Amino acid sequence: MAKNRLSETVSASTSVPNTEKSKSVYFPNLNGVRFIAAFSVLVHHIEQAKAAFGLPNLYSNHIVKHAGKQGVGLFFVLSGFLITYLLLSEKSKNNTINIKNFYARRVLRIWPIYYIIVLLGTLVLPHFKLFYWQSAAEVLSNVEAFWPRLSLLMMILPNLSFIFYELPYLCSQTWSIGVEEQFYYLWPWLIRANSWKARIGIIVIFILATASIFLIYFFFFTSNTIDDLPRYVLFFFSQFRIMMMVVGGVGAYLVFTRHTILNFLFQKKIQFIVYGILLFIVISGYEFKGINLEILSIFFCYFIVNVAVNPQSIISLEQPIISYLGKISYGLYIYHIAINVAIMNLLQPYQHTWSLGVYNWVMYGLTIGLTVGVASLSFHFLEQKLLAFKVKFSH
Helix, strand or coil, X not given: CHHHHHHHHHHCCCCCCCCCCCCCCCCCCHHHHHHHHHHHHHHHHHHHHHHHCCCCCCCCCHHHHHHHHHHHXXXXXXXXXXXXXXXXXXXXXXXCCCHHHHHHHHHHHHHHHHHHHHHHHHHHHHHCHHHCCHHHHHHXXXXXXXXXXXXXXXXXXXXXXXXXHCCCHHHHHHHHHHHHHHHHHHHHHHHHCCCHHHHHHHHHHXXXXXXXXXXXXXXXXXXXXXXXXXXXXXXXXXHCCHHHHHHHHHHHHHHHCCCCHHHHHCCHHHHXXXXXXXXXXXHHCCCCCCCHHHHHHXXXXXXXXXXXXXXXXXXXXXXXXXHHHHHCHHHHHHHHHHHHHHHHHHCHHHCCCCCHHHHHHHHHHHHHHHHHHHHHHHHHHHHHHHHHHHHHHCC
């Protein structure tokens, strides 16, 4: 029965919200997942900014301190799940994957506001007092790193830029966009390939290309020596969370093939057990040394698969406000740091005259309100118009 319900849930779907359009694929609740991820990151950065301004804050609390990377991790798993399901659907229908169309859709979805925040955060906003951030000013004062940093940013390699030169704080969140883009450079080719020999070749090419760019910048555009190389390589892999997206892809495969293990995993008692363990990990701050986010990604994938296709899910996120905020979550993620910095600077004269409670209410209210407003404008007047072009690349 569970298998039949799963089949009915998937086949009754009509579109994938926010990321990809398809006539045959729709998953409920995933905008709610985006909402959780985006607001985890937003709260993390607000408390981080309060700490930087010397205000009483919750940044030292392990839940808040880890909320940012956990929120980004949830985004990674969700991205891997959706992209993999769509690629599997296309290959099943057409016996191949149109790589050109895939990349055209990704460019239309990701690049426009990525470039907006990169150019604003690097070239424009730092020159305005309202957006002043001391560490960002120090990063930008390194003249020798300016062009190498900007070149990596323009190639959608902000994670490499972050490793070698740091990123101006106003666009520091874009490092994760780089990781996602590199996943996209690899994943559709692997899904399209029909043999393990071909897949191994694709992985080798991907590794060689990534390593080449990494080493060129390391040796020719930094002052580091070969003794520093292991440290930078370890730093790269600590940020390169591609395995989290692969875990999401495994979840998509289980859903796409309607694997019988889902009949077990979808039971209500299993949901209570798994969510209970996840809550314990988050609340207690327990960490799996070296692979913490990869372990968490398994829990995140379980959560995503359940709310997406399990008709007996004990969690429902299909609420109008939550769904809308999830729909504009990319803008929330991209714009929130610059807006938070502006609000913190604007309210600086009142930091010690208002009570902490009043200050927090005003600061949080303005930051969240303006972020939602800007993200909404961006979504309706820019992103949606560009998304309309994706229809041309959906076949």
